[in-house]
Structure formats: structure tokens, C-alpha cells
Amino acid sequence: MDWLWFTVCGIAGGTIGGMGMGGGTVLIPLLSIAMGVPQRLAQAINLISFVPMAVIALIIHVKNGLVATKGLWWIVLSGLIFCTVGCFVARWIEADLLKRLFGGFLIVLSVFQVYFAVRKKGKDK
Amino acid sequence: MEENIETDKKTARKNERGNLSLKLATGAIAGFINGLFGGGGGMIVVPCLKYLLKYETGMAHATAIAVILPLSVLSGLFYTFFGDFSWESAVFTTLGVIAGGIMGAFLLKKLTSKPLTLIFSVIMAIAGVKMLFF
Numbered sequence: 001m002d003w004l005w006f007t008v009c010g011i012a013g014g015t016i017g018g019m020g021m022g023g024g025t026v027l028i029p030l031l032s033i034a035m036g037v038p039q040r041l042a043q044a045i046n047l048i049s050f051v052p053m054a055v056i057a058l059i060i061h062v063k064n065g066l067v068a069t070k071g072l073w074w075i076v077l078s079g080l081i082f083c084t085v086g087c088f089v090a091r092w093i094e095a096d097l098l099k100r101l102f103g104g105f106l107i108v109l110s111v112f113q114v115y116f117a118v119r120k121k122g123k124d125k
Numbered sequence: 126m127e128e129n130i131e132t133d134k135k136t137a138r139k140n141e142r143g144n145l146s147l148k149l150a151t152g153a154i155a156g157f158i159n160g161l162f163g164g165g166g167g168m169i170v171v172p173c174l175k176y177l178l179k180y181e182t183g184m185a186h187a188t189a190i191a192v193i194l195p196l197s198v199l200s201g202l203f204y205t206f207f208g209d210f211s212w213e214s215a216v217f218t219t220l221g222v223i224a225g226g227i228m229g230a231f232l233l234k235k236l237t238s239k240p241l242t243l244i245f246s247v248i249m250a251i252a253g254v255k256m257l258f259f
């Protein structure tokens with residue numbers, strides 16, 4: 001029955017991601033807390049499951065002329081170098097510490113999200 | 126007149142250089158986070174593009190996918206290479222994400238996201254506390 005729950009977690013993360021609110025930040029805690037998947041595996045699943053949907057979304061966005069290509073390579077190049085560093089750090093530290101760090105990251109993100117949402121509301125008035 | 130044009134060119138070059146360092150910084154932070162946590166890079170790239178590089182919202186979201194996609198492919202390869210992979214979870218979660226992603230894109234046009242963002246942030250914070258302390 002696990003396959004059903006993996007699908008359900010995917011749908012939940014995908015829906016939030018499709019709405020532009022960060023699917024991975026839903027999918028990883030769901031897999032980790034609800035399904036008991038080890039932290040590193042949950043992260044790996046999130047990375048892989050994001051790829052096909054991102055390819056589809058990107059093709060649509062490029063067709064609609066929404067992707068700013070000028071200077072994009074600099075962001076990607078720097079990103080590729082530092083994501084390699086991040087991957088090795090994730091590999092070297094204890095899984096328990098990684099999970100706790102991820103928890104801290106979620107708290108920081110939610111504080112920022114509330115701040116930006118509230119600030120936007122103020123602007124609308 | 127010519128002097129003005131010279132100054133304009135200088136300012137443009139300076140802005141370009143400023144933009145370049147902002148772009149490198151955006152990539153560095155988002156890349157490190159995306160590699161370390163296996164996600165969440167988009168949550169860094171979107172606000173950076175919007176507020177630091179002054180992209181419009183739609184363009185920021187679309188361009189963020191173009192940035193995160195190659196990072197996720199490379200990170201996914203590293204994780205798999207390090208032995209963190211399972212077929213069952215990967216295949217079914219991916220199918221779920223595709224279905225959910227299509228649903229989310231349609232929902233986005235029908236729902237106002239502000240109250241949703243707040244509810245979602247609270248849930249995220251609770252999950253964060255659970256993972257940090259328990």
C-alpha cells in the first residue's frame with residue numbers, strides 16, 4: 001500500500017508546487033514525518049520527482065516568453081558549483097542533524113512567507 | 126552631451142557588474158540550499174529575482190524553474206550516486222507530483238493565495254518545529 005501513499009504525498013507536494021508555493025518544502029516533511037522515510041532519501045525523492053514536472057512547466061513558460069534568459073547562465077553556473085558543495089555536506093553530516101537543520105530552514109522560510117504576505121496586504125490598501 | 130553618454134555607459138556597466146554579483150550570490154545561496162536540503166532552492170531564487178534583480182512576479186517564477194531544474198538534476202544524480210534512492214518511492218511520488226502540479230496550476234487561477242499562504246506557512250512552521258526538536 002506504500003505506493004498509494006507515495007502517490008498521495010506527491011499529489012500534495014505537486015499541487016502546492018504548481019501553485020508556486022514551494023512543493024519541496026511540503027513533500028520532504030510529508031515523506032519524513034508521515035511516511036517515516038529517512039531524511040536523505042526524502043530529499044533525493046523530492047529532487048527526482050520535481051524534474052519531469054519542471055521540464056513541462058519550463059517548456060510552457062519559455063513558449064510564453066516568461067523566462068529571462070539574459071545572464072541566466074551566471075545564476076545557473078554559480079548554483080551548480082554550490083549545489084555540489086551542498087550535496088557533499090548533506091552526505092557528510094549525520095542524518096539526524098540534517099533533519100534538524102531542515103526543520104530550522106522550514107521555520108525561517110515560514111517566517112519570511114508571513115512577512116512578505118503581510119507586507120503585500122499593506123501595499124494593496 | 127558626449128560626456129553624458131560616457132557617464133551613462135559607465136553607469137550601465139556598473140549596474141551590469143552589480144547585477145552579475147547579485148546573480149552569482151543568488152545562484153550560490155540557492156544552489157547550496159538545494160543541494161543540502163534536496164529542495165527549497167526555488168523559495169530562495171524567487172524572492173532574490175523579485176526583490177534584488179527587480180524581475181516581475183511571473184518572470185521571477187518562470188526563471189526560477191529554469192535555474193532550479195539543472196540544479197535538481199545534478200543534485201539528484203549525486204544523491205542517487207551516494208545510495209539514497211528507491212524505485213517505488215521515486216516512481217509513485219513523481220507520478221503524484223505531475224498530477225498535483227497540473228492541478229495546482231489550474232487552482233492558482235481560481236484561488237487567491239494570500240490567506241492560503243498564511244495557513245500554509247503555519248503548517249510549515251509546525252512541521253519545522255517537529256523536525257527540529259522531536
